[in-house]
Amino acid sequence: MYDFAYQKPSSVADAVKALGAEDAKALAGGQTFIPVLKQRLNKPSVVVDLARLGLAGIKVTGEAVVIGAMTTHGAVAASAEIRRAIPALANLASMIGDEAVRHRGTIGGSLANNDPSACYPSAALALGATITTDRRAIKADDFFQGMFTTALEPGEIITSVSFPVPAKAAYMKFKNPASRYAMVGVFVAKGPAGVRVAITGAGQGGVFRHAAFETALSANWSADALAGIATPADGLNSDIHASAEYRAHLIGVMARRAVAAAG
Amino acid sequence: MPQVTLTVNGKSASVEVEARTLLVELLREKLALTGTHVGCDTSQCGACVVDVDGVSVKSCTMLAVQADGAKVTTIEGLAAADGTLHPMQEMFREHHALQCGFCTPGMVMSAIDLVKSHPEGLTEAEIRHGLEGNLCRCTGYHNIVKAIAAAWPLMHGKAMPAAAE
Ligand SMILES: Cc1cc2nc3c(=O)[nH]c(=O)nc-3n(C[C@H](O)[C@H](O)[C@H](O)COP(=O)(O)OP(=O)(O)OC[C@H]3O[C@@H](n4cnc5c(N)ncnc54)[C@H](O)[C@@H]3O)c2cc1C
Numbered sequence: 526m527y528d529f530a531y532q533k534p535s536s537v538a539d540a541v542k543a544l545g546a547e548d549a550k551a552l553a554g555g556q557t558f559i560p561v562l563k564q565r566l567n568k569p570s571v572v573v574d575l576a577r578l579g580l581a582g583i584k585v586t587g588e589a590v591v592i593g594a595m596t597t598h599g600a601v602a603a604s605a606e607i608r609r610a611i612p613a614l615a616n617l618a619s620m621i622g623d624e625a626v627r628h629r630g631t632i633g634g635s636l637a638n639n640d641p642s643a644c645y646p647s648a649a650l651a652l653g654a655t656i657t658t659d660r661r662a663i664k665a666d667d668f669f670q671g672m673f674t675t676a677l678e679p680g681e682i683i684t685s686v687s688f689p690v691p692a693k694a695a696y697m698k699f700k701n702p703a704s705r706y707a708m709v710g711v712f713v714a715k716g717p718a719g720v721r722v723a724i725t726g727a728g729q730g731g732v733f734r735h736a737a738f739e740t741a742l743s744a745n746w747s748a749d750a751l752a753g754i755a756t757p758a759d760g761l762n763s764d765i766h767a768s769a770e771y772r773a774h775l776i777g778v779m780a781r782r783a784v785a786a787a788g
Numbered sequence: 789m790p791q792v793t794l795t796v797n798g799k800s801a802s803v804e805v806e807a808r809t810l811l812v813e814l815l816r817e818k819l820a821l822t823g824t825h826v827g828c829d830t831s832q833c834g835a836c837v838v839d840v841d842g843v844s845v846k847s848c849t850m851l852a853v854q855a856d857g858a859k860v861t862t863i864e865g866l867a868a869a870d871g872t873l874h875p876m877q878e879m880f881r882e883h884h885a886l887q888c889g890f891c892t893p894g895m896v897m898s899a900i901d902l903v904k905s906h907p908e909g910l911t912e913a914e915i916r917h918g919l920e921g922n923l924c925r926c927t928g929y930h931n932i933v934k935a936i937a938a939a940w941p942l943m944h945g946k947a948m949p950a951a952a953e
């Protein structure tokens with residue numbers, strides 16, 4: 526790992542200022558960023574630790590679940606309030622990585638990173654979440670812009686994420702057996718933003734919505750409604766873990782299981 | 789260079805580190821606590837798991853500077869001063885839950901956190917799910933799962949609730 530300067534500011538304004546330095550990078554749970562640093566894939570001048578900004582916390586109202594950017598996956602998984610309001614979200618968090626990863630990794634880090642096989646982007650897109658930063662609110666539809674790419678400007682900090690409470694939702698993932706990242710993950714939701722199906726782990730451009738599944742489920746919310754709708758393999762990832770054709774097949778299987786689980 | 793002050797196994801330590809120093813490097817190289825192992829560089833094996841402020845953490849995936857002010861417990865901090873083993877260590881021995889022992893410090897630290905955070909009891913499936921971040925190349929996990937189930941009543945001072953067994 527290359528060395529860097531380290532700062533731990535105690536206000537969002539100071540953190541934004543620190544991130545204004547050339548090649549400054551934010552550090553949240555470090556569960557992605559530290560492995561990246563170890564591989565020397567990134568050479569920051571300054572690492573700005575977001576731990577002391579008071580960005581951890583969960584607020585649940587009748588209409589929305591609002592999660593602070595520094596809230597860990599473990600805290601989301603363990604939240605009785607989230608389990609009541611959007612059980613699919615708590616379940617998703619409980620299946621990220623492993624216990625130790627969940628104790629450090631955060632929702633803000635996961636969304637900012639937009640790994641094509643990360644879990645949270647599918648929830649944000651399917652539930653029509655709004656991502657709040659130090660300077661604006663961004664709709665999930667505008668936030669994810671291709672793998673490892675988001676609408677965030679350099680130095681922009683996610684402060685919280687708001688998920689509208691859906692009538693029904695579920696997440697199913699086919700795990701990579703070694704890393705437990707999504708080889709294919711499907712989040713289905715019937716909520717204020719209508720019926721939405723978001724696919725992660727599969728697309729070359731990162732998370733995406735599945736229009737054909739959404740049309741079918743809008744007409745008939747049942748796993749059977751998806752039978753016979755093939756997903757084209759074009760644009761899907763092929764790697765040592767799975768071919769694009771296999772991922773296309775898994776999308777159908779995971780989507781049917783998710784709809785069945787959502788009830 | 790940054791100065792990190794933390795409590796390790798009940799003792800206060802103040803150490804000069806580089807910003808890039810990992811917590812596991814601080815423990816092993818600065819404090820000579822070599823019980824915590826490094827088995828991979830991809831944050832996957834769990835050999836490096838220690839307890840930071842009450843939760844299990846991969847010490848290879850945390851900077852030492854992030855642990856400033858923290859209370860850290862490593863495998864060396866479990867046994868009593870007279871050498872009496874922690875119940876989890878005792879059950880690992882009793883149930884033959886280790887062979888080469890490389891994964892064992894991380895397994896034991898993860899297992900203790902798992903048992904502590906499940907006062908309602910643990911099913912075998914929950915134990916296996918809880919160990920997903922710890923790889924063992926020797927035992928096949930079966931005896932590790934048995935050891936953890938056996939440590940639950942010792943750590944909670946009562947029988948495991950029947951529903952969880
Ligand atoms: C073994 C292992 C298994 C994993 N399995 C899964 C899995 O199954 N599913 C899954 O989804 N993820 C998985 N992860 C990734 C994990 O969820 C990470 O915690 C997450 O992707 C990044 O969050 P972090 O808080 O650790 O962020 P960091 O690693 O600290 O940061 C990641 C990136 O986001 C930026 N960033 C962080 N916070 C903010 C913010 N608030 N505002 C702006 N930018 C920010 C950082 O600058 C950095 O570029 C796994 C990781 C490991 C090590």
Ligand code: FES
Pocket residue numbers: 825826827828829830831832833834835836837846847848849
């Ligand atoms: S050494 Fe930390 S996870 Fe492998």
Ligand code: FES
Pocket residue numbers: 885886887888889890891892923924925926927
């Ligand atoms: S006992 Fe050898 S790796 Fe687990």
